Amino acid sequence: QVQLVESGGGLVQAGDSLRISCVASGRTFSTYAMGWLRQAPGKERELIGGIIKSGSSVYYADSVKGRFTISRDNAKNTVYLQMNSLKPEDTAVYFCAADQSLHKIVVLTPEFWGQGTQVTVSS
Numbered sequence: 111q112v113q114l115v116e117s118g119g120g121l122v123q124a125g126d127s128l129r130i131s132c133v134a135s136g137r138t139f140s141t142y143a144m145g146w147l148r149q150a151p152g153k154e155r156e157l158i159g160g161i162i163k164s165g166s167s168v169y170y171a172d173s174v175k176g177r178f179t180i181s182r183d184n185a186k187n188t189v190y191l192q193m194n195s196l197k198p199e200d201t202a203v204y205f206c207a208a209d210q211s212l213h214k215i216v217v218l219t220p221e222f223w224g225q226g227t228q229v230t231v232s233s
Contacts, residue, residue: 112136112222114206119227126231127194132206132224139187140164142222145215146180146191148202149226155205160215161189169216196231203228 118130134142145160158178159170165182179192189206204227207220214220 112142112208114208114222114224116204116206116224116227119204119229121230121232122196124196124198124231124233126196127192128196128229129190129192130204130227130229131191132189134187134189134206134208140184142208142210143212143215144180144182144189145207145209145212145220146178146189146204147207147215147218148200148204148229150199150202153202155218156202157216157218158191158204160207160212162212169212193229196229198231198233201229201231 113135116132122128146158149155157171159180161168161180168180177195182189206224207215208222209215209220
């Protein structure tokens with residue numbers, strides 16, 4: 111079992127930057143691909159991107175390319191989402207996800223999910 115706990119969400123203004131984190135406990139963190147997804151009110155859950163086990167390759171959804179960066183620190187069992195140039199439409203609950211397959215994350219069926227952290231961007 112893998113437990114995922116997100117932190118760092120909050121209220122920011124349009125154009126601001128924010129970094130959220132996800133700490134994993136349980137099985138060996140470095141054996142899992144990690145990802146970030148989000149869900150806005152009244153909308154379906156949306157992939158932000160995923161990072162492979164080593165951290166050497168990252169996949170991003172087109173909607174966030176160039177603004178969001180995913181990274182991981184395997185020594186700290188932590189994955190990060192750096193968000194720049196935030197827009198009101200980025201307002202959502204942001205979820206961390208883990209699976210041994212990056213593909214499972216990309217198709218929104220990871221084995222493990224965090225509880226989510228709220229990010230609100232005011233205009």
